[in-house]
Amino acid sequence: MSLPGRREESAGARRSRLRLIVLQALVFSLFATLVGRLYYLQVSSGEAYRAQAASQSVRDVVIQPQRGLIVDDQGRPLVANRMAWVVSIDRTTLGRLGESAAAAQLARLSRIVGASTASLRARLLDCGTPDAKAGRCWNGSPYQPVPVAEDVPQAVALRLLEQPEDFPEVVVDQQSVRDYPRPYGVNLAHVLGYLSPVTEDELATATKDRDQSLNGASSVGRAGLERQYDTWLRGMPGYQQVAVDSLGRVLGDDGRVAARPGDTLVTSIDARVQATVERQLHEAMLTARKTVDKVTGRPYVADSGAAVVLEARTGRVVAMASQPTYDPSVWVGGISQRRLDRLYAADSGDPLLSRAFQGQFAPGSTWKPMMSVGALLNGYSTSSRLDCSSNLTVGSRVFKNYESASYGPIGFDRALAISCDTFYYRIGLGYWNRYGSDPTDVDAKDPLVEEAKRFGFGRATGVDLPGEAAGRIADRRWKQAYYESMKDTYCRMDRKGTAPNAFLKVFAHEFCLEGNYYRAGDAVNFSIGQGDTLVTPLQLARAYGALVNGGTLFEPTVGKAVVGADGRRIESIEPKVAARLGDTARARAALRYVDHALLGTTREGTLAWRFGGFPLDRVRVRSKTGTAEVYGKQTTSWVASYDDDYVVVMMISQAGTGSGASGPAVRKIWEALYGVDGETVRPSRAAIPGTTPPAGLPTFTRDGAILPPRREE
Secondary structure (H helix, E strand, O other): OOOHHHHHHHHHHHHHHHHHHHHHHHHHHHHHHHHHHHHHHHHHHHHHHHHHHOOOOOEEEOOOOOOOOEEEOOOOOOEEEEEEEEEOOOOOHHHHOHHHHHHHHHHHHHHHHHOOOOHHHHHHEEOOOOOOOOOEEOOOOOOOOOEEEEEEEEHHHHHHHHOOOOOOOOEEEEEEEEEEEHHOOOHHHHHHEEEOOOOOOHHHHHHHHOOOOOOOOOOEOOOHHHHHHHHHHOOEEEEEEEEEOOOEEEEEEEEEOOEEOOOOOEEOHHHHHHHHHHHHHHHHHHHHOOEEEOOHHHHOOOEEEEEEEEEEEOOOOEEEEOOOOOOOHHHHHOOOHHHHHHHHHHOOEEEEEEEEOOOOOOOOOHHHHHHHHHHHHHOOOOOOOEEEOEEEEEEEEEEEHHHOOOOEOOOOHHHHHOHHHHHHHHHHHHHHHHHOOOOOOOOOHHHHHHHHHOOOOOOOOOOOOOOOOHHHHHHHOHHHHHHHHHHHHHHHHHOOOOOHHHHHHHHHHHHHHHHOOHHHHHHHHHHOOOOOOOOOOHHHHHHHHHOOOOOOOEOOOOOOEEOOOOEEEEEEEEOOOEEEEEHHHHHHHHHHHHHHHHHHHHHHOOOHOOOOOOOOOOOEEEEEEEEEOOOOOOOOEEEEEEOOEEEEEEEOOOOOOHHHHHHHHHHHHHHHHHHOOOEEEEEHHHHOOOOOOOOOOOOOOOOOOOOOOOOOO
């Protein structure tokens, strides 16, 4: 009985051992798989995974480059850099404090830096997030502290640095910001421009174009030279690599790539001349405001003005001033909304608008030299004589000479010197009768309009400053286009009787009926720079330069060269020729005649009373005055003048006559250019050494000094 039981027991034991063996094999195979996988990860693919892990734990933090300088023709800094205290917040550290503690810290910090808690929170938001506000959010790396207060007083910075335990999330350091040394007190705001943070669209475009010079924390030029030459000035950012943990917290540094500073822009601006021009323009406007307008019985408003000095033979800009202006340093460290609104406010006089190349004004009699050239090339000669009568009736309207003066038959030279309106009325009316007596013919020939276009009016000069205005030539085509765009407005005003005054009531009715007609009155107005024709002071200055330089019309330039950090020239900026007006012997003769005739304006004509005792035998200033009438406003004062080296143009809106308001200031500018002392010319006292702009560039030394250009003996 016992033997069978033992046999059954042996069979059970064998089955148990079999199961154990299978289990052991399974465990061994799993272990072998793990060992193999571990060998693969650590040995076969170890290098690849280690590199991947390293790349995931290292992030790049941008090191902003120092922006390039902007200097004048003598090497004087117009825009430089300085170190400013910047308060930043480490968002990682702030997040560790907890929501309530973080809010308390932001409230404390806001009181110290003088900013609202809401503005600090806005600065900490990443651009692109739902609550982020354009211009106030953070566009930079999420792994670096976010600037929340720039250019803070040193006392504020030191207070925060002395209390690190109270503000563990705050980082205070010094960063480079724009500085304006103001040599000789110059302003030059409209020429220099300003900076503001890069936008998301600009950053996206830079990424698409693989432009590594822009990053989320960059500042970009927004106006003037800062914008025009931004690519050269901005430099190339560097990078600091930081190690971070899995939560994105910074653990430490892991290497650095140095930033490359921006290049230096050398301009043709001369700071001494610029200071003189700004001062004289400002003083002329103040004087005008103290002068009573005999027409209105009120002091002149003198609400805006501009002055331009060009090199006559190259088109380079030596000085350019505009009023009203603003302090360019208001943009440093960010501008408040209140200040920004003030800059854009109409009651502030639109200070962001440069009247020199963006303002458009009726040229008045400064237009006559170009009309003279056009007439001399189209049927008239230097021996032609026309009646300078006290008035001329055109249709049913009487067009008067200035102060109704009458001088009898005179030539072009005398007409320019005394600025006879009726002389030019007869020229404009003659062409209208000959070529365009049909007021609806938009293609009728008009030699005066054609000459104005040849002199570059009606289109931008191409100056290397953004936002230039094109001016306007009010010819037949312009009048037709304006009629088509405004017909419905004026016809509705006429039909409903909603005109605000009697003049507009009549104007709306006539415009609705035949506002596109180019009548004889339009032609005579055009001949003396009145009507709807508009020019910029820069356009006028360029045209006058062509009268003396042989008829070459340049695209004016402010930039002269780009110089690298090592002091070597990288790029030369040469004025380009836009047109050549002296392309025929007859054209050159006409230009020479007008050039010679304009000396009479300064010697014995409308500007002579302002240039009494000036050494015109040494400094042969030719000129033309202008007094432009504008409906509803006081007259605009113009003086356009030049010699063989320079062109000086000044315009003051609502200031009276050309010689009356602008004449004394223009004379003082000429005195500064040549060192005129009474009737004596003293070149040693001239604003520019040698009295003419330097041909070469300043010398940039290895120790960082900038020396004036060397002059050839």
